[in-house]
Amino acid sequence: MRDAPGDDYCFDIGPMGAIGEQGSLMLRINRHCPWNRCLFCSAYKGVKFEYRTEKEIKRDIDAIERLSHMLSSAKPGQPGEVVREVLSKHPEVYDDGSVGEQALDVRYASLTHVARWLVSGARTVFLQDADALIMRTPELLEVLTYLRAAFPSIERITSYARSRTLTHKPVQELRALREAGLSRVLVGVESGCDAVLEFMQKGVTAEEHIRAGRKVVEAKIRLVAFVMPGLGGKGFRDQHMVETAVVLNQMRPDLIRLRSLAIQRSSPLYKRYEDGAFGCPSDDDMVDEIELLVRSLDFPCEIETGQLTNMLFEIAGKLPEDREDILKTIGRYKAMSHEERLRFRFQRYSKYYLPYVIDRGRSDFELEEQFEEAYDRLQRGAADAERKIEQAIFEMKSRCIP
Numbered sequence: 001m002r003d004a005p006g007d008d009y010c011f012d013i014g015p016m017g018a019i020g021e022q023g024s025l026m027l028r029i030n031r032h033c034p035w036n037r038c039l040f041c042s043a044y045k046g047v048k049f050e051y052r053t054e055k056e057i058k059r060d061i062d063a064i065e066r067l068s069h070m071l072s073s074a075k076p077g078q079p080g081e082v083v084r085e086v087l088s089k090h091p092e093v094y095d096d097g098s099v100g101e102q103a104l105d106v107r108y109a110s111l112t113h114v115a116r117w118l119v120s121g122a123r124t125v126f127l128q129d130a131d132a133l134i135m136r137t138p139e140l141l142e143v144l145t146y147l148r149a150a151f152p153s154i155e156r157i158t159s160y161a162r163s164r165t166l167t168h169k170p171v172q173e174l175r176a177l178r179e180a181g182l183s184r185v186l187v188g189v190e191s192g193c194d195a196v197l198e199f200m201q202k203g204v205t206a207e208e209h210i211r212a213g214r215k216v217v218e219a220k221i222r223l224v225a226f227v228m229p230g231l232g233g234k235g236f237r238d239q240h241m242v243e244t245a246v247v248l249n250q251m252r253p254d255l256i257r258l259r260s261l262a263i264q265r266s267s268p269l270y271k272r273y274e275d276g277a278f279g280c281p282s283d284d285d286m287v288d289e290i291e292l293l294v295r296s297l298d299f300p301c302e303i304e305t306g307q308l309t310n311m312l313f314e315i316a317g318k319l320p321e322d323r324e325d326i327l328k329t330i331g332r333y334k335a336m337s338h339e340e341r342l343r344f345r346f347q348r349y350s351k352y353y354l355p356y357v358i359d360r361g362r363s364d365f366e367l368e369e370q371f372e373e374a375y376d377r378l379q380r381g382a383a384d385a386e387r388k389i390e391q392a393i394f395e396m397k398s399r400c401i402p
């Protein structure tokens with residue numbers, strides 16, 4: 001509900017983007033996740049899914065257009081200077097005493113978001129939140145057409161979609177969405193093993209993943225599949241990745257993104273882990289799973305590690321041509337002695353993952369101390385060094401995912 005003139009200069013921005021979408025415009029098609037039951041996920045727990053209407057979204061696009069006109073008519077300069085000029089020239093919007101601080105914050109966040117998007121060329125858009133394609137196709141087509149008419153510079157539109165949602169969309173609807181601008185769909189496959197999918201309450205089967213993927217490929221929309229090494233825990237460790245490779249070989253995504261499991265304290269899986277119902281796989285187990293996957297994929301695609309939960313985050317390349325190089329990277333790690341691997345992992349996580357946890361403003365002195373103590377034990381060759389390191393790494397991963 002917009003009731004102050006300044007409300008025409010703000011729009012709804014959801015909490016989550018996606019890897020590779022940092023410069024994109026976030027356009028919120030709906031709020032949160034319509035499924036919201038996956039055990040390993042904490043993204044939208046505690047919040048209820050909400051549809052947004054075509055009218056609401058178009059109103060957001062109008063606000064984005066207004067903001068981009070304001071920003072474009074300011075004196076050219078660094079983004080910060082341009083934003084400052086807009087703030088000072090439009091006190092009716094940004095110094096509006098009739099609304100509270102929270103409303104002003106939303107207006108300010110909208111302005112800076114559009115400023116960043118314009119600086120990055122206004123070429124890419126990400127549809128939020130977890131399953132934008134659940135919107136009825138005729139309405140989504142209207143939204144995409146409206147968006148592209150307002151911003152002809154847009155070259156790429158990306159959305160998350162659940163496989164279950166995609167199975168309900170006829171291929172011709174997906175084709176129409178592609179023609180209206182939808183160029184990439186990100187699907188959280190996570191596993192192709194039904195036992196794992198069921199345990200994790202993913203709400204989809206391996207067969208549905210395959211059907212969904214084939215539809216997207218048939219509609220000529222770029223398909224990105226997220227896969228989660230470690231999700232089979234200790235119980236389904238081998239089955240998980242063997243069956244995931246079988247499913248991917250039938251889905252044939254253009255890109256596979258690995259995001260190795262990190263058990264988030266805020267996810268329901270944490271409790272299962274504490275209760276002993278889920279055995280947390282080691283980093284070495286997950287490296288073995290990745291190796292198995294890389295060896296088993298039999299179609300041309302790209303593969304990459306999108307998150308620092310992947311200890312070997314340098315794994316990236318095209319298959320089949322880069323397969324041997326990727327396997328060599330894995331082989332170098334596996335050829336290390338037990339102690340070398342421990343040091344390697346510790347250094348890697350301390351250098352790249354830990355600063356992210358600390359930078360997120362959590363002021364996590366306890367975790368920093370845990371790492372310092374583990375390092376001290378390692379240097380002194382203490383008998384409990386390994387246990388301390390594993391505890392510190394597990395704690396760090398449970399805090400947040402970079």
Ligand code: SF4
Nearest residue numbers: 033036037038041130
């Ligand atoms: S569908 Fe995606 S966003 Fe929703 S609960 Fe599962 S992993 Fe999380």
